[in-house]
Amino acid sequence: MTQPTVSVQGPRTPLAEFWFYFRQNRGAVMGLGYVVFIVLMAILADVLAPHSPTEQFRDFILTPPAFAEGGQAQFLLGTDGVGRDILSRLMHGARLSLLIGLVIVMVSMIMGICFGLLAGYFGGIVDTTIMRLSDILQSLPALLLAIAIVAVLGPSIVNSGLALSLVYLPHYIRLTRASTLAEKNRDYVISSRVAGANPLRLMFITILPNCLAPLIVQGTLGFSNAILDMAALGFLGLGAQPPSPEWGTMLSTAREFIQSAWWVVTFPGLMILTTVLAFNLMGDGLRDALDPKLKQ
Amino acid sequence: MSLLSVKNLSVTFGTGDNPFRAVDRVSYDVDAGEVLGIVGESGSGKSVSSLALMGLIDFPGKVFADQLDFEGQKLLEMKDKARRKITGDDIAMIFQDPMTALNPCFTVGNQIMEAIAVHQGGSKKERKAKAIELLRQVGIPAPEERINVYPHQLSGGMSQRVMIAMAVACDPKLLIADEPTTALDVTIQAQIIDLLLELQREKNMGLILITHDLALVSEAADRVVVMYAGQVVETGPAEELFRNPQHPYTEALLKSLPESAAGKARLDALPGVVPGANDRPQGCLLNPRCPYVEDKCRQSEPELIATTGRHAVRCFKPLTQEDAA
Amino acid sequence: MTASEKNIVLQGSELKQHYEVSQGPFKPKGVVKALDGVDFKVEAGKTLAVVGESGCGKSTLARQLTMIETPTAGRIEFNGKNLLTLTGEDKKEARERIQIIFQNPYGSLNPRKKIGQILEEPLVINSEMNPASRKERALYLLEKVGLKHEHYDRYPHMFSGGQRQRIAIARGLMMNPKVVVADEPVSALDVSVQAQVLNLMMDIQKEFGLAYIFISHDLSVVEHIADEVMVMYLGRVVEQGPTHEIFSQPKHPYTRALLSSTPRINPEQRIEKIRLPGELPSPMNPPLGCAFHGRCQYANDRCKHATPELVEDDKGTLIRCFGYDEGRLDYLNE
Numbered sequence: 001m002t003q004p005t006v007s008v009q010g011p012r013t014p015l016a017e018f019w020f021y022f023r024q025n026r027g028a029v030m031g032l033g034y035v036v037f038i039v040l041m042a043i044l045a046d047v048l049a050p051h052s053p054t055e056q057f058r059d060f061i062l063t064p065p066a067f068a069e070g071g072q073a074q075f076l077l078g079t080d081g082v083g084r085d086i087l088s089r090l091m092h093g094a095r096l097s098l099l100i101g102l103v104i105v106m107v108s109m110i111m112g113i114c115f116g117l118l119a120g121y122f123g124g125i126v127d128t129t130i131m132r133l134s135d136i137l138q139s140l141p142a143l144l145l146a147i148a149i150v151a152v153l154g155p156s157i158v159n160s161g162l163a164l165s166l167v168y169l170p171h172y173i174r175l176t177r178a179s180t181l182a183e184k185n186r187d188y189v190i191s192s193r194v195a196g197a198n199p200l201r202l203m204f205i206t207i208l209p210n211c212l213a214p215l216i217v218q219g220t221l222g223f224s225n226a227i228l229d230m231a232a233l234g235f236l237g238l239g240a241q242p243p244s245p246e247w248g249t250m251l252s253t254a255r256e257f258i259q260s261a262w263w264v265v266t267f268p269g270l271m272i273l274t275t276v277l278a279f280n281l282m283g284d285g286l287r288d289a290l291d292p293k294l295k296q
Numbered sequence: 297m298s299l300l301s302v303k304n305l306s307v308t309f310g311t312g313d314n315p316f317r318a319v320d321r322v323s324y325d326v327d328a329g330e331v332l333g334i335v336g337e338s339g340s341g342k343s344v345s346s347l348a349l350m351g352l353i354d355f356p357g358k359v360f361a362d363q364l365d366f367e368g369q370k371l372l373e374m375k376d377k378a379r380r381k382i383t384g385d386d387i388a389m390i391f392q393d394p395m396t397a398l399n400p401c402f403t404v405g406n407q408i409m410e411a412i413a414v415h416q417g418g419s420k421k422e423r424k425a426k427a428i429e430l431l432r433q434v435g436i437p438a439p440e441e442r443i444n445v446y447p448h449q450l451s452g453g454m455s456q457r458v459m460i461a462m463a464v465a466c467d468p469k470l471l472i473a474d475e476p477t478t479a480l481d482v483t484i485q486a487q488i489i490d491l492l493l494e495l496q497r498e499k500n501m502g503l504i505l506i507t508h509d510l511a512l513v514s515e516a517a518d519r520v521v522v523m524y525a526g527q528v529v530e531t532g533p534a535e536e537l538f539r540n541p542q543h544p545y546t547e548a549l550l551k552s553l554p555e556s557a558a559g560k561a562r563l564d565a566l567p568g569v570v571p572g573a574n575d576r577p578q579g580c581l582l583n584p585r586c587p588y589v590e591d592k593c594r595q596s597e598p599e600l601i602a603t604t605g606r607h608a609v610r611c612f613k614p615l616t617q618e619d620a621a
Numbered sequence: 622m623t624a625s626e627k628n629i630v631l632q633g634s635e636l637k638q639h640y641e642v643s644q645g646p647f648k649p650k651g652v653v654k655a656l657d658g659v660d661f662k663v664e665a666g667k668t669l670a671v672v673g674e675s676g677c678g679k680s681t682l683a684r685q686l687t688m689i690e691t692p693t694a695g696r697i698e699f700n701g702k703n704l705l706t707l708t709g710e711d712k713k714e715a716r717e718r719i720q721i722i723f724q725n726p727y728g729s730l731n732p733r734k735k736i737g738q739i740l741e742e743p744l745v746i747n748s749e750m751n752p753a754s755r756k757e758r759a760l761y762l763l764e765k766v767g768l769k770h771e772h773y774d775r776y777p778h779m780f781s782g783g784q785r786q787r788i789a790i791a792r793g794l795m796m797n798p799k800v801v802v803a804d805e806p807v808s809a810l811d812v813s814v815q816a817q818v819l820n821l822m823m824d825i826q827k828e829f830g831l832a833y834i835f836i837s838h839d840l841s842v843v844e845h846i847a848d849e850v851m852v853m854y855l856g857r858v859v860e861q862g863p864t865h866e867i868f869s870q871p872k873h874p875y876t877r878a879l880l881s882s883t884p885r886i887n888p889e890q891r892i893e894k895i896r897l898p899g900e901l902p903s904p905m906n907p908p909l910g911c912a913f914h915g916r917c918q919y920a921n922d923r924c925k926h927a928t929p930e931l932v933e934d935d936k937g938t939l940i941r942c943f944g945y946d947e948g949r950l951d952y953l954n955e
Contacts, residue, residue: 014733014776187729191792194687194721195743196713209733337811338782437899451900481674482838483897486882490896508812511841511884515891538886552816554845555886561823563845565816569781 021289028285034278042094049088050074053245057083062261078263080254086267089245093268096246097227097275100161104226105219107165112172113215117203119173120180131177134170142167143232155238157246164229168222175218179211213290217283224279231272247272298325299502300349300470303363307341307348309356309573316573318357319345320526323600326470326502331493333517333534334506335549339570341526342506346472350383351376367469385415388463392475394455398447404431404458405443408465415466430461435491453484457491464495470502471495478507489516510549514538519606522546525571525581528600532607542603542614544586580611588613628664630832631686631719631800635660636695638681638856642905653904655681656692657856663849665799666826668833670847670864672840672879676901678856679836683804686834687721699800717747720793724805726785730777736763736788737773743795762791765828766821783814787821794825802834807842819846840883844868852876855904855912858931862938872940872953874917911943919944 022028041048051057057079064071065078065086077086119130137145149163183189184207192206227247233239234248242249247268254264307319319341326332336342348359351371364371366386371379391397399407408427412418418426424443431439434457447455456476463471473492477485493516496503505517513520513534520537522530522545530543541547550556551564568585571577577584580593592612600610638656656678663669671679684690686697688704697704699715707715723729730739740759744750750758760770766787777785786806793801806822807815823846826833837843843850844864851861852873860873871877878895885891897916902908911929914920923943931939932946944950 187723187725188731190689191721191723191729191789192731192742193689194716194719195796196716196746197742201746206731210731212733337813453900481901482840482879482882483674484900486894486896509884510812511886514886515884535888549812550886552813553841553886554816554819555841555890557845562820563816565820566813567817569783569814570811572781 018289022285025285025288027281028288031278031281031283031285034274035282038094038275038278039098041091042098045088045091045095049085049091050076051085051088053084053089053092054243055084057085059083062257062264064261065263068263077267078261080250080264081257081261084243086250086263089250090247090267090271093245093247093250093271094275096157096240096244097230097272100157100230100246101223101226104161104164104168104230105222107161108168108222109172109215109219111165112169113176113208115169116173116176117180117208120177121184121199121203121207127177130173134173137166138170143229146229146233147236147238150233150238155241157240157244160230160233160239164226164233167229168225171218171222172215175214176211179214180207183207183210214287217287217290220279220283220286224276224283227279228272228276299328299330299367301325301363301365302345302349303361305345305348305359305361305364307344307353308358308360315358317526319348322521322523322526322528324521324528324531326504328469328502329497329500330519331496331503331505331517333513333520334504334523335508335510335513335520336523337508337570339525339572340523342523343474345523346389346474346504346506349472350387350389351379385466386469387472388466388468388470389472389474390456390459390463390476392478394452394459394479395447397459398455400447403444403446404450408443408458408462411462411465426465427461430465431458433464433495434458434461435487436461452480453488456480456484456488460488460491460495464499464501467499468501470504472504472506474506475508476505477512478509485512492516510538510553511555522549525576527581527610528608529582529610530608531600533605536605536607540615542607542609542616543611544588544615545582547615548585548587588615628666629662630665630700631834632662632696632698633659633682633686634696634698636682636685636697637693638678638685638690639693651905654856654907655904656685658695659853659856659858661851661858661861663800663832663834665832666830667848668826668835668846670835670837670843670850671853672837672843672850673853674838674901676855676904677853679853680804681856683721683802683834683836686800686802687719688716713747717743717796718799720796720798720801722786722789722793722801722803722806725809726782726789727809729789730785732777734776735773736775736777739777739788740792740795743792747796758795759791762794763788765794765825766791767817781814782810783818786810786818790818790821790825794829797829798831800832800834802836804836805838806835808837808839815842822846840868840880841885852879855901855907857912857941858939859913859941860939861931862936866936866938870953872934872938872945872950873942874919874944874950875913877952878916911941917944919950921949 060072060075060079061083062081063075063079066073066076071078075085079085115130119127146160146163146167149166150160153159189202189206192202197206230239231248231251234246235252237252240246240249242253250268251265254268257264302325303323304321305319305323306317306321308315308317310316322345324332334342347353353359361372366382369382371382405424405427408430409423412423412426428439428443431442436442436454436457450458476492477488480488489512492503505513507513517534520532520534521528522543524545530537530541530546537546538550541550548566552566554563557563566585571581579595580598583589583593586593598610598612600608602608603614636656636659640653640655642651642653644651659682661669671682673679681690685692691705699719702711704715737756737759740762741755744755744758760773763770763772768784768787780788807818810818819842825831835843835847847864849862850864850867852859852875854875860867860876867876868880871880878897881892881895899916902912902915908915910926911924914924917924929941929943929946931941933939
């Protein structure tokens with residue numbers, strides 16, 4: 001009689017367990033929903049966008065949004081200073097921003113994991129060297145450092161991405177190293193050593209999966225940071241160059257219309273705000289869902 | 297009148313129609329100057345029942361009892377503050393891991409003096425003198441110097457002595473020791489148990505000794521309560537209970553000890569494990585593991601029934617001496 | 622060479638493990654002698670128990686035997702070959718034949734891997750077996766330790782402590798070991814489960830002819846499972862001999878104190894209580910002379926200044942005690 005409940009209870013896969021905890025945080029689920037929405041929008045930008053992001057409608061410069069007075073139905077969110085459709089640019093901009101965020105997080109996370117594992121696993125002089133270098137990186141203000149790097153390499157989307165990856169690196173190194181130190185002396189690692197596993201296998205196959213939870217959380221939060229900082233670099237003219245539709249760049253070129261045409265500034269700003277918020281909410285939910293497992 | 301009297305104490309966790317009963321209608325009493333041993337495996341509810349006693353069960357746990365009296369005062373009907381006064385002054389508790397039970401930021405003396413200050417007060421000088429006296433009582437060498445050390449400078453055995461000093465600082469009438477020696481080495485365990493029993497006799501305290509170690513209980517306790525899956529399955533005077541266990545679970549536990557298997561190649565292991573939160577069987581909780589199981593055991597649940605003297609068993613067919621032989 | 626000597630699979634001689642410890646920037650480095658000259662032999666199908674309190678060096682010994690740590694000095698011979706000088710294939714082979722089971726079944730299984738992956742890891746690393754035969758072996762051993770085939774795809778957190786210890790035992794058996802070092806394998810388990818796991822370990826020993834190095838602080842378990850016992854105190858063996866001899870007539874005062882401190886259910890088995898005063902001295906600065914003299918009621922001047930050697934008695938027990946040599950341990954004369 002009790003048997004069925006037992007067999008249902010027993011083999012709950014980690015994924016199911018994760019979803020069970022994640023679901024309890026309503027903000028996180030909303031964040032996830034919004035992120036999925038943005039991602040879909042970015043992927044389907046070509047299909048969804050009513051116009052090309054770079055096509056200039058010279059007759060419709062600074063048209064207000066469709067719902068405002070004097071708006072045009074064909075430009076739902078209005079047009080900018082050279083007559084480009086803002087909605088289309090936001091959709092295509094999502095592509096660029098998400099891609100940049102993803103690349104930056106991936107690059108800094110992969111590098112951070114490698115360095116962090118090396119530092120934590122081998123300790124001694126390797127550890128000291130890596131950690132002091134990362135301390136130096138961390139001691140400079142993030143955006144300032146990124147600006148300096150871009151200034152040397154020249155303003156472009158690739159260079160600013162590189163610069164930001166480097167700036168975020170220390171966070172991932174520290175996190176990975178701390179978890180590696182904690183896991184390194186657990187019995188299951190030692191038993192793999194007894195089985196004859198070499199350091200590479202120990203680091204990446206045995207230890208790493210157990211350090212991933214905090215890294216995933218940090219990655220999600222870092223994603224929003226990356227989008228924000230990229231927008232800041234774009235705003236300063238160091239990131240994406242016009243006419244590519246990047247959210248930060250859109251904001252910066254719209255500066256002159258702040259007082260005359262509110263929609264040109266508001267919508268890119270709102271996009272950045274909501275996307276960053278969604279990622280942060282999702283990150284919080286991930287932390288809640290992944291942490292209880294760590295504590296076991 | 298006994299010092300502590302517990303009747304039908306239950307602790308449940310979780311909500312809904314079927315909350316998990318961590319402790320299920322547990323009854324026992326302790327007299328002044330008596331050592332009561334509570335034994336059980338992990339998940340038997342032995343620790344939870346004593347936490348409930350101290351009022352340390354937090355939400356979402358719920359505590360019910362028909363009676364929870366300390367020296368005739370009804371603890372359950374009291375206001376929180378009055379109850380804390382009693383549990384603080386007259387009931388003290390020692391935990392399993394002495395290394396984490398002491399605050400690492402303060403010196404040992406500081407923490408003992410704090411305990412004295414809360415319950416008895418007195419000037420700083422008096423409290424310090426009392427703290428040194430307490431450390432001497434629990435057998436810590438050179439207490440005048442040790443009073444200024446931090447917990448991390450002490451070994452496990454010494455830390456447990458300090459915990460005991462803090463526990464007896466305000467002369468409690470009842471001391472609850474929850475696995476006080478599990479984290480310690482054998483020779484240190486012997487020292488600590490001796491110390492506890494000595495203090496208990498000296499101060500005529502009631503002592504509840506909670507442990508999983510049957511042999512330890514058999515040596516130290518006057519009376520024993522055996523718990524299984526939240527219920528008391530057998531209770532009685534220590535010597536009699538261990539000589540003639542009447543519940544199949546007690547018998548099986550004793551048989552599974554290596555000590556009882558002298559000369560045998562295999563141990564008589566009880567098959568299966570203690571049922572968890574979601575897989576408690578119907579009827580007697582032991583029925584899937586019990587060698588004497590009958591149809592009746594699978595359908596209805598036995599009550600705890602007194603057999604001889606102070607011996608009581610929760611079983612339809614208590615074992616007699618002939619069965620055990 | 623006698624018949625029994627032929628069967629010796631693992632033998633250690635003069636094993637030492639010294640650690641240098643920094644005591645502060647301007648002080649000389651201290652030396653902790655975690656293990657200070659330990660000799661032992663174990664035969665196939667037999668169990669050698671290592672007994673002692675925390676800090677006596679028993680876990681260090683386990684780490685040396687499984688090649689997690691390299692001894693500062695001494696020899697470890699596996700099937701007649703010195704483990705410490707082996708290289709390449711021979712070393713790998715020896716490593717496969719000596720396996721370890723840990724105390725805490727909650728920490729010894731990788732929480733992110735399925736049972737199947739955990740069991741097959743040694744094979745993946747050390748052999749070129751194909752996945753199908755790896756799985757076959759894993760399932761075979763799961764069955765041997767009393768678990769079901771469906772457990773192959775589950776994660777460790779779905780199992781109870783006793784089941785996890787069974788999984789750990791199965792993993793230890795994957796490479797067909799000759800020696801299993803068991804570091805307190807049942808002390809984290811409940812009494813009834815402990816009996817199940819001990820039975821399993823003995824069944825497996827018989828079936829596969831394993832030699833066990835059984836490390837434990839629980840003397841009643843040791844008495845049951847061991848053929849030979851080695852009692853250690855502060856990095857040294859103080860008494861070593863056949864289980865029956867050690868338990869029926871402990872000769873070293875420390876062994877006697879350990880035995881009398883172990884609680885017993887049966888009142889007839891309780892021996893007169895000897896309470897050791899004080900605690901294990903710090904291994905950083907062990908006392909001069911016999912390491913035990915500070916806690917020993919039989920200690921005299923000689924014990925405080927000179928270090929006793931292991932002496933063999935007529936029944937094959939080794940004792941490290943001046944009191945025994947001089948015949949002044951009164952309990953032996955009763």
